[in-house]
Amino acid sequence: MKMVIEQFVKLGIKTDTASYLAHFMMIFLVIGLSILAYFITKKVVIKVLTHYINNNKITWDNIILEKRVFHKLSHIVPAIIIYYFASIFPDFQHIIQKGASTYIIIVGVMVIDSLLNAMNDIYRTYEISKVKPIRGYIQVIKIFVFVIGGIVVIANLMGESPFILLSGIGALSAVLMLVFKDSLLGLVAGVQLTSNDMVRVGDWIEMPKYGADGDVIDISLNTVKVQNWDKTITTIPSYALISDSFKNWRGMQNSGGRRIKRSIYIDTSSITFCTEEMLEKFKTIHYLTDYITEKENEIKAYNLENNIDKSNKVNGRALTNIGVFRIYILNYLKNHPGINQNMLMIVRQLAPGEYGLPIEIYTFTNDVRWVVYESVQADIFDHIFAVAPEFGLRVFQNPTGSDFRAFQNQPGADLRELGDMSRSRKIR
Secondary structure, eight states: OHHHHHHHHHHHOOOHHHHHHHHHHHHHHHHHHHHHHHHHIIIIIHHHHHHHHHTSSOHHHHHHHTHHHHHHHHHHHHHHHHHHGGGSSSTHHHHHHHEEEHHHHHHEEEEEEEEHHHHHHHHHHHHHHSSSSOOHHHHHHHHHHHHHHHHHHHHHHHTOOHHHHHHHHHHHHHHHHHHHHHHHHHHHHHHHHTTTTOTTTEEEEGGGGTEEEEEEEEEEEEEEEEEESSOOOEETEEEEEEEHHHHHHHHHHHOOEEEEEEEEEOOOGGBBBOHHHHHHHHHHHHHHHHHHHHHHHHHHHHHHHHHOTTTTTSOOOOOHHHHHHHHHHHHHTTOTTOOOOOOOOOOOOOBBBBTTEEEEEEEESSSSOOOHHHHHHHHHHHHHHHHHGGTTTTTTTOOOHHHHHHHSTTOOOHHHHHHHHHHHHHHH
Protein backbone atom coordinates (compact mmCIF):
# COMPACT_ATOMS: atom_id res chain seq x y z
CA MET A 1 0.00 0.00 0.00
CA LYS A 2 2.83 2.40 0.89
CA MET A 3 4.54 1.61 -2.39
CA VAL A 4 1.37 2.41 -4.37
CA ILE A 5 0.89 5.69 -2.48
CA GLU A 6 4.52 6.68 -3.18
CA GLN A 7 4.07 5.99 -6.88
CA PHE A 8 0.98 8.24 -6.97
CA VAL A 9 2.89 10.98 -5.11
CA LYS A 10 5.73 10.78 -7.65
CA LEU A 11 3.12 11.40 -10.35
CA GLY A 12 2.32 14.70 -8.66
CA ILE A 13 -0.81 13.63 -6.81
CA LYS A 14 -1.31 14.95 -3.30
CA THR A 15 -0.67 12.52 -0.44
CA ASP A 16 -4.29 12.42 0.80
CA THR A 17 -5.65 11.90 -2.71
CA ALA A 18 -2.96 9.29 -3.40
CA SER A 19 -3.98 7.43 -0.24
CA TYR A 20 -7.65 7.38 -1.30
CA LEU A 21 -6.74 6.25 -4.82
CA ALA A 22 -4.51 3.50 -3.45
CA HIS A 23 -7.24 2.26 -1.18
CA PHE A 24 -9.81 2.23 -4.00
CA MET A 25 -7.36 0.45 -6.26
CA MET A 26 -6.69 -2.24 -3.63
CA ILE A 27 -10.44 -2.65 -3.04
CA PHE A 28 -11.01 -3.28 -6.74
CA LEU A 29 -7.98 -5.58 -6.78
CA VAL A 30 -9.34 -7.70 -3.91
CA ILE A 31 -12.82 -7.76 -5.48
CA GLY A 32 -11.29 -8.74 -8.83
CA LEU A 33 -9.22 -11.51 -7.25
CA SER A 34 -12.28 -12.79 -5.37
CA ILE A 35 -14.41 -12.85 -8.54
CA LEU A 36 -11.58 -14.52 -10.48
CA ALA A 37 -11.08 -17.16 -7.78
CA TYR A 38 -14.83 -17.80 -7.62
CA PHE A 39 -15.01 -18.03 -11.42
CA ILE A 40 -12.10 -20.50 -11.55
CA THR A 41 -13.59 -22.60 -8.77
CA LYS A 42 -17.09 -22.54 -10.25
CA LYS A 43 -16.33 -22.88 -13.95
CA VAL A 44 -13.14 -24.91 -13.92
CA VAL A 45 -12.70 -26.93 -10.75
CA ILE A 46 -16.40 -27.86 -10.31
CA LYS A 47 -16.77 -28.51 -14.03
CA VAL A 48 -13.84 -30.94 -13.92
CA LEU A 49 -15.28 -32.60 -10.80
CA THR A 50 -18.71 -32.86 -12.45
CA HIS A 51 -17.22 -34.49 -15.54
CA TYR A 52 -15.29 -36.99 -13.43
CA ILE A 53 -18.28 -37.81 -11.21
CA ASN A 54 -20.67 -38.30 -14.13
CA ASN A 55 -18.27 -40.64 -15.90
CA ASN A 56 -17.32 -43.01 -13.11
CA LYS A 57 -19.21 -46.06 -11.85
CA ILE A 58 -19.69 -44.75 -8.31
CA THR A 59 -23.24 -43.61 -7.56
CA TRP A 60 -22.95 -41.91 -4.17
CA ASP A 61 -20.80 -39.04 -5.51
CA ASN A 62 -23.59 -38.20 -7.99
CA ILE A 63 -25.93 -37.63 -5.06
CA ILE A 64 -23.38 -35.33 -3.41
CA LEU A 65 -23.17 -33.41 -6.66
CA GLU A 66 -26.98 -33.17 -6.92
CA LYS A 67 -27.15 -31.72 -3.42
CA ARG A 68 -24.72 -28.96 -4.60
CA VAL A 69 -22.20 -29.59 -1.83
CA PHE A 70 -19.28 -28.53 -4.03
CA HIS A 71 -21.14 -25.49 -5.35
CA LYS A 72 -21.76 -24.22 -1.83
CA LEU A 73 -18.17 -24.99 -0.86
CA SER A 74 -16.93 -22.76 -3.69
CA HIS A 75 -18.40 -19.71 -1.91
CA ILE A 76 -15.74 -20.03 0.80
CA VAL A 77 -12.86 -19.23 -1.59
CA PRO A 78 -13.67 -15.49 -2.09
CA ALA A 79 -14.22 -15.10 1.67
CA ILE A 80 -10.78 -16.58 2.40
CA ILE A 81 -9.14 -14.14 -0.04
CA ILE A 82 -10.95 -11.17 1.57
CA TYR A 83 -9.95 -12.39 5.04
CA TYR A 84 -6.23 -12.54 4.22
CA PHE A 85 -6.22 -9.23 2.33
CA ALA A 86 -7.87 -7.44 5.29
CA SER A 87 -4.46 -6.43 6.63
CA ILE A 88 -4.14 -4.01 3.67
CA PHE A 89 -6.79 -1.88 5.38
CA PRO A 90 -5.51 -1.65 8.99
CA ASP A 91 -8.29 0.73 10.06
CA PHE A 92 -10.99 -1.74 9.02
CA GLN A 93 -9.04 -4.99 9.32
CA HIS A 94 -10.90 -6.21 12.40
CA ILE A 95 -14.35 -5.57 10.92
CA ILE A 96 -13.46 -7.12 7.55
CA GLN A 97 -12.01 -10.23 9.17
CA LYS A 98 -15.07 -10.62 11.40
CA GLY A 99 -17.41 -10.30 8.43
CA ALA A 100 -15.38 -12.73 6.30
CA SER A 101 -15.06 -15.32 9.09
CA THR A 102 -18.80 -15.04 9.85
CA TYR A 103 -19.58 -15.65 6.19
CA ILE A 104 -17.21 -18.67 6.16
CA ILE A 105 -18.94 -20.14 9.22
CA ILE A 106 -22.41 -19.69 7.68
CA VAL A 107 -21.31 -21.24 4.39
CA GLY A 108 -19.68 -24.09 6.33
CA VAL A 109 -22.96 -24.79 8.13
CA MET A 110 -24.83 -24.80 4.80
CA VAL A 111 -22.24 -27.21 3.34
CA ILE A 112 -22.69 -29.58 6.30
CA ASP A 113 -26.47 -29.34 5.88
CA SER A 114 -26.24 -30.32 2.21
CA LEU A 115 -23.76 -33.08 3.04
CA LEU A 116 -26.13 -34.54 5.63
CA ASN A 117 -28.97 -34.45 3.07
CA ALA A 118 -26.72 -36.27 0.63
CA MET A 119 -25.85 -38.88 3.28
CA ASN A 120 -29.55 -39.51 3.90
CA ASP A 121 -30.25 -39.90 0.16
CA ILE A 122 -27.27 -42.25 -0.23
CA TYR A 123 -28.51 -44.34 2.69
CA ARG A 124 -31.99 -44.52 1.17
CA THR A 125 -30.57 -46.30 -1.89
CA TYR A 126 -30.00 -49.35 0.32
CA GLU A 127 -32.82 -51.74 1.27
CA ILE A 128 -32.00 -51.45 4.97
CA SER A 129 -33.23 -47.84 4.87
CA LYS A 130 -36.82 -49.15 4.72
CA VAL A 131 -36.24 -51.10 7.92
CA LYS A 132 -34.10 -48.57 9.80
CA PRO A 133 -34.54 -45.01 8.45
CA ILE A 134 -32.00 -42.43 9.67
CA ARG A 135 -33.78 -39.23 8.69
CA GLY A 136 -34.74 -38.54 12.30
CA TYR A 137 -31.12 -38.84 13.43
CA ILE A 138 -29.98 -36.63 10.55
CA GLN A 139 -32.43 -33.96 11.68
CA VAL A 140 -31.08 -34.15 15.24
CA ILE A 141 -27.53 -33.67 13.93
CA LYS A 142 -28.74 -30.71 11.89
CA ILE A 143 -30.23 -29.10 14.98
CA PHE A 144 -26.91 -29.41 16.81
CA VAL A 145 -24.98 -28.12 13.79
CA PHE A 146 -27.22 -25.04 13.43
CA VAL A 147 -27.19 -24.35 17.17
CA ILE A 148 -23.39 -24.64 17.41
CA GLY A 149 -22.99 -22.63 14.19
CA GLY A 150 -25.19 -19.86 15.59
CA ILE A 151 -23.21 -19.81 18.83
CA VAL A 152 -19.90 -19.61 16.97
CA VAL A 153 -21.19 -16.77 14.76
CA ILE A 154 -22.41 -14.79 17.78
CA ALA A 155 -19.14 -15.43 19.64
CA ASN A 156 -17.15 -14.35 16.59
CA LEU A 157 -19.09 -11.10 16.24
CA MET A 158 -18.74 -10.40 19.96
CA GLY A 159 -15.06 -11.27 19.97
CA GLU A 160 -15.53 -13.79 22.77
CA SER A 161 -14.77 -17.49 23.06
CA PRO A 162 -17.65 -19.80 22.07
CA PHE A 163 -17.12 -21.77 25.28
CA ILE A 164 -18.20 -18.75 27.31
CA LEU A 165 -21.55 -18.74 25.51
CA LEU A 166 -21.84 -22.53 25.80
CA SER A 167 -21.38 -22.32 29.56
CA GLY A 168 -24.41 -20.02 29.75
CA ILE A 169 -26.66 -22.45 27.90
CA GLY A 170 -27.02 -24.54 31.05
CA ALA A 171 -29.16 -21.80 32.53
CA LEU A 172 -31.37 -21.89 29.44
CA SER A 173 -31.75 -25.69 29.39
CA ALA A 174 -35.33 -25.55 30.72
CA VAL A 175 -36.29 -23.08 27.99
CA LEU A 176 -34.56 -25.17 25.33
CA MET A 177 -36.35 -28.32 26.49
CA LEU A 178 -39.66 -26.47 26.26
CA VAL A 179 -38.88 -25.13 22.78
CA PHE A 180 -37.61 -28.46 21.48
CA LYS A 181 -40.12 -30.62 23.33
CA ASP A 182 -41.60 -32.12 20.17
CA SER A 183 -38.16 -32.74 18.71
CA LEU A 184 -36.98 -34.52 21.86
CA LEU A 185 -40.15 -36.61 22.02
CA GLY A 186 -39.77 -37.36 18.32
CA LEU A 187 -36.15 -38.41 18.83
CA VAL A 188 -37.07 -40.82 21.63
CA ALA A 189 -40.01 -42.15 19.59
CA GLY A 190 -37.80 -42.55 16.51
CA VAL A 191 -35.28 -44.60 18.47
CA GLN A 192 -38.04 -46.85 19.85
CA LEU A 193 -39.77 -47.23 16.48
CA THR A 194 -36.48 -48.17 14.82
CA SER A 195 -35.09 -50.43 17.53
CA ASN A 196 -38.42 -52.31 17.93
CA ASP A 197 -39.05 -52.36 14.15
CA MET A 198 -42.58 -51.08 14.72
CA VAL A 199 -43.01 -49.23 11.43
CA ARG A 200 -41.11 -48.86 8.17
CA VAL A 201 -41.44 -46.79 5.02
CA GLY A 202 -43.82 -48.71 2.77
CA ASP A 203 -45.82 -50.30 5.61
CA TRP A 204 -49.59 -50.17 5.47
CA ILE A 205 -50.76 -48.82 8.83
CA GLU A 206 -54.20 -48.00 10.15
CA MET A 207 -54.74 -45.41 12.91
CA PRO A 208 -58.41 -44.31 13.07
CA LYS A 209 -57.71 -41.71 15.78
CA TYR A 210 -55.73 -39.64 13.25
CA GLY A 211 -57.72 -40.69 10.18
CA ALA A 212 -54.75 -42.63 8.80
CA ASP A 213 -55.26 -45.69 6.62
CA GLY A 214 -52.60 -46.22 3.98
CA ASP A 215 -48.89 -46.54 3.25
CA VAL A 216 -46.11 -44.87 5.24
CA ILE A 217 -44.20 -42.63 2.82
CA ASP A 218 -41.88 -40.79 5.20
CA ILE A 219 -40.54 -41.08 8.74
CA SER A 220 -38.90 -37.94 10.12
CA LEU A 221 -37.89 -36.62 13.53
CA ASN A 222 -41.28 -35.18 14.45
CA THR A 223 -43.78 -36.74 12.07
CA VAL A 224 -44.74 -39.86 10.16
CA LYS A 225 -46.49 -39.21 6.83
CA VAL A 226 -49.14 -41.66 5.65
CA GLN A 227 -50.61 -41.60 2.15
CA ASN A 228 -54.20 -42.78 2.53
CA TRP A 229 -55.96 -44.87 -0.08
CA ASP A 230 -57.84 -41.78 -1.27
CA LYS A 231 -54.40 -40.19 -1.96
CA THR A 232 -54.69 -37.71 0.89
CA ILE A 233 -51.75 -37.29 3.25
CA THR A 234 -52.13 -37.73 7.02
CA THR A 235 -49.35 -36.47 9.29
CA ILE A 236 -48.99 -38.28 12.60
CA PRO A 237 -46.66 -37.18 15.44
CA SER A 238 -43.89 -39.76 15.83
CA TYR A 239 -44.47 -40.13 19.55
CA ALA A 240 -48.17 -40.89 18.91
CA LEU A 241 -47.13 -44.22 17.40
CA ILE A 242 -45.55 -45.05 20.76
CA SER A 243 -48.23 -43.68 23.07
CA ASP A 244 -51.29 -44.76 21.04
CA SER A 245 -52.34 -47.99 19.37
CA PHE A 246 -52.13 -48.52 15.62
CA LYS A 247 -52.47 -51.47 13.26
CA ASN A 248 -49.58 -52.47 11.00
CA TRP A 249 -50.53 -54.74 8.09
CA ARG A 250 -46.92 -55.74 7.35
CA GLY A 251 -47.44 -59.18 8.92
CA MET A 252 -50.29 -59.87 6.52
CA GLN A 253 -48.26 -58.68 3.54
CA ASN A 254 -45.28 -60.84 4.51
CA SER A 255 -47.39 -63.93 5.25
CA GLY A 256 -48.51 -64.33 1.64
CA GLY A 257 -52.20 -64.53 2.57
CA ARG A 258 -54.94 -62.01 3.26
CA ARG A 259 -57.89 -62.97 5.42
CA ILE A 260 -61.47 -63.30 4.25
CA LYS A 261 -63.88 -63.19 7.19
CA ARG A 262 -67.43 -62.66 6.04
CA SER A 263 -70.80 -64.27 6.74
CA ILE A 264 -73.80 -65.18 4.64
CA TYR A 265 -77.15 -65.15 6.51
CA ILE A 266 -79.50 -68.07 5.93
CA ASP A 267 -83.25 -67.85 6.57
CA THR A 268 -83.77 -70.42 9.34
CA SER A 269 -87.23 -71.35 7.99
CA SER A 270 -85.53 -72.87 4.92
CA ILE A 271 -83.36 -75.30 6.95
CA THR A 272 -84.61 -78.90 6.75
CA PHE A 273 -83.62 -82.59 6.68
CA CYS A 274 -82.44 -83.91 3.32
CA THR A 275 -84.90 -86.09 1.44
CA GLU A 276 -83.88 -89.00 -0.80
CA GLU A 277 -84.48 -86.82 -3.85
CA MET A 278 -82.25 -84.10 -2.43
CA LEU A 279 -79.46 -86.57 -1.66
CA GLU A 280 -79.58 -88.00 -5.18
CA LYS A 281 -79.38 -84.47 -6.54
CA PHE A 282 -76.44 -83.63 -4.26
CA LYS A 283 -74.55 -86.73 -5.46
CA THR A 284 -74.39 -85.18 -8.92
CA ILE A 285 -72.49 -82.18 -7.50
CA HIS A 286 -68.79 -82.76 -8.10
CA TYR A 287 -67.60 -81.47 -4.70
CA LEU A 288 -70.19 -83.56 -2.78
CA THR A 289 -70.27 -86.96 -4.51
CA ASP A 290 -67.77 -88.71 -2.24
CA TYR A 291 -69.03 -86.96 0.89
CA ILE A 292 -72.70 -87.88 0.37
CA THR A 293 -71.85 -91.51 -0.43
CA GLU A 294 -69.61 -91.84 2.61
CA LYS A 295 -72.09 -90.15 4.96
CA GLU A 296 -75.04 -92.23 3.72
CA ASN A 297 -73.17 -95.45 4.46
CA GLU A 298 -72.06 -94.14 7.85
CA ILE A 299 -75.59 -93.02 8.84
CA LYS A 300 -77.23 -96.26 7.64
CA ALA A 301 -74.71 -98.33 9.62
CA TYR A 302 -75.33 -96.25 12.74
CA ASN A 303 -79.13 -96.44 12.46
CA LEU A 304 -79.09 -100.22 11.86
CA GLU A 305 -76.70 -100.80 14.72
CA ASN A 306 -78.90 -98.83 17.13
CA ASN A 307 -82.27 -100.09 15.73
CA ILE A 308 -83.41 -96.56 14.91
CA ASP A 309 -87.03 -96.20 13.75
CA LYS A 310 -86.74 -94.02 10.64
CA SER A 311 -90.47 -93.62 10.17
CA ASN A 312 -89.94 -90.34 12.01
CA LYS A 313 -87.14 -88.10 10.71
CA VAL A 314 -86.39 -86.87 14.20
CA ASN A 315 -85.03 -90.27 15.20
CA GLY A 316 -81.41 -91.22 14.61
CA ARG A 317 -78.99 -89.43 12.41
CA ALA A 318 -79.77 -87.63 9.15
CA LEU A 319 -78.21 -85.09 6.83
CA THR A 320 -79.49 -81.51 6.71
CA ASN A 321 -79.36 -79.16 3.78
CA ILE A 322 -77.45 -76.57 5.83
CA GLY A 323 -74.83 -79.14 6.86
CA VAL A 324 -74.33 -80.31 3.28
CA PHE A 325 -74.16 -76.68 2.19
CA ARG A 326 -71.29 -76.02 4.67
CA ILE A 327 -69.34 -79.01 3.36
CA TYR A 328 -69.91 -77.85 -0.20
CA ILE A 329 -68.51 -74.38 0.58
CA LEU A 330 -65.48 -75.93 2.33
CA ASN A 331 -64.71 -78.21 -0.62
CA TYR A 332 -65.29 -75.33 -3.01
CA LEU A 333 -62.70 -73.24 -1.13
CA LYS A 334 -60.22 -76.16 -1.13
CA ASN A 335 -60.39 -76.22 -4.91
CA HIS A 336 -60.43 -72.46 -5.50
CA PRO A 337 -57.24 -71.23 -7.25
CA GLY A 338 -57.28 -67.93 -5.34
CA ILE A 339 -57.24 -69.46 -1.84
CA ASN A 340 -54.08 -70.17 0.16
CA GLN A 341 -54.36 -73.87 0.99
CA ASN A 342 -51.57 -73.75 3.60
CA MET A 343 -53.41 -71.35 5.92
CA LEU A 344 -56.42 -71.73 8.20
CA MET A 345 -59.72 -72.49 6.45
CA ILE A 346 -63.04 -72.71 8.32
CA VAL A 347 -66.69 -72.65 7.31
CA ARG A 348 -68.64 -72.36 10.55
CA GLN A 349 -71.99 -71.48 12.05
CA LEU A 350 -72.30 -68.47 14.31
CA ALA A 351 -75.06 -67.81 16.81
CA PRO A 352 -78.38 -67.22 15.03
CA GLY A 353 -79.87 -63.77 15.37
CA GLU A 354 -82.52 -61.46 14.00
CA TYR A 355 -81.07 -61.78 10.50
CA GLY A 356 -81.06 -65.57 10.43
CA LEU A 357 -78.25 -68.13 10.79
CA PRO A 358 -74.78 -66.73 9.91
CA ILE A 359 -72.50 -69.07 7.98
CA GLU A 360 -69.04 -67.54 8.26
CA ILE A 361 -66.30 -68.11 5.70
CA TYR A 362 -62.89 -67.76 7.33
CA THR A 363 -59.99 -68.30 4.94
CA PHE A 364 -57.03 -66.56 3.30
CA THR A 365 -56.33 -65.55 -0.28
CA ASN A 366 -52.95 -66.39 -1.81
CA ASP A 367 -52.44 -62.85 -3.08
CA VAL A 368 -52.24 -59.88 -0.69
CA ARG A 369 -52.81 -57.21 -3.33
CA TRP A 370 -55.99 -55.29 -2.61
CA VAL A 371 -57.51 -55.51 -6.10
CA VAL A 372 -56.84 -59.25 -6.39
CA TYR A 373 -58.10 -59.87 -2.84
CA GLU A 374 -61.40 -58.08 -3.50
CA SER A 375 -61.81 -59.92 -6.79
CA VAL A 376 -61.31 -63.34 -5.17
CA GLN A 377 -63.64 -62.49 -2.28
CA ALA A 378 -66.37 -61.26 -4.66
CA ASP A 379 -65.96 -64.36 -6.84
CA ILE A 380 -66.45 -66.66 -3.84
CA PHE A 381 -69.57 -64.92 -2.54
CA ASP A 382 -71.03 -64.52 -6.02
CA HIS A 383 -70.95 -68.29 -6.27
CA ILE A 384 -72.24 -68.92 -2.73
CA PHE A 385 -75.24 -66.62 -3.18
CA ALA A 386 -76.06 -68.21 -6.52
CA VAL A 387 -75.72 -71.81 -5.32
CA ALA A 388 -77.63 -71.51 -2.00
CA PRO A 389 -81.10 -72.10 -3.62
CA GLU A 390 -79.79 -75.40 -5.07
CA PHE A 391 -79.68 -76.68 -1.48
CA GLY A 392 -83.21 -75.46 -0.71
CA LEU A 393 -81.85 -72.57 1.34
CA ARG A 394 -82.93 -68.95 1.26
CA VAL A 395 -80.53 -66.10 1.93
CA PHE A 396 -82.07 -63.76 4.50
CA GLN A 397 -83.06 -60.26 3.43
CA ASN A 398 -85.51 -57.81 4.98
CA PRO A 399 -88.61 -57.13 2.84
CA THR A 400 -88.04 -54.43 0.24
CA GLY A 401 -90.40 -52.21 -1.72
CA SER A 402 -90.64 -54.76 -4.52
CA ASP A 403 -91.62 -57.46 -2.00
CA PHE A 404 -94.47 -55.29 -0.73
CA ARG A 405 -95.65 -54.50 -4.27
CA ALA A 406 -95.52 -58.17 -5.31
CA PHE A 407 -97.46 -59.20 -2.22
CA GLN A 408 -100.00 -56.42 -2.70
CA ASN A 409 -100.71 -57.56 -6.25
CA GLN A 410 -101.72 -61.01 -5.03
CA PRO A 411 -105.50 -61.57 -4.63
CA GLY A 412 -106.68 -61.01 -1.07
CA ALA A 413 -103.25 -59.81 0.06
CA ASP A 414 -102.97 -57.80 3.26
CA LEU A 415 -99.82 -55.73 3.79
CA ARG A 416 -100.20 -56.19 7.53
CA GLU A 417 -99.60 -59.93 7.04
CA LEU A 418 -96.26 -59.17 5.32
CA GLY A 419 -95.31 -56.87 8.20
CA ASP A 420 -96.18 -59.60 10.70
CA MET A 421 -94.11 -62.08 8.67
CA SER A 422 -91.16 -59.72 8.72
CA ARG A 423 -91.43 -59.18 12.48
CA SER A 424 -91.77 -62.89 13.20
CA ARG A 425 -88.76 -63.60 11.00
CA LYS A 426 -86.71 -61.14 13.01
CA ILE A 427 -87.95 -62.70 16.28
CA ARG A 428 -86.77 -66.12 15.13
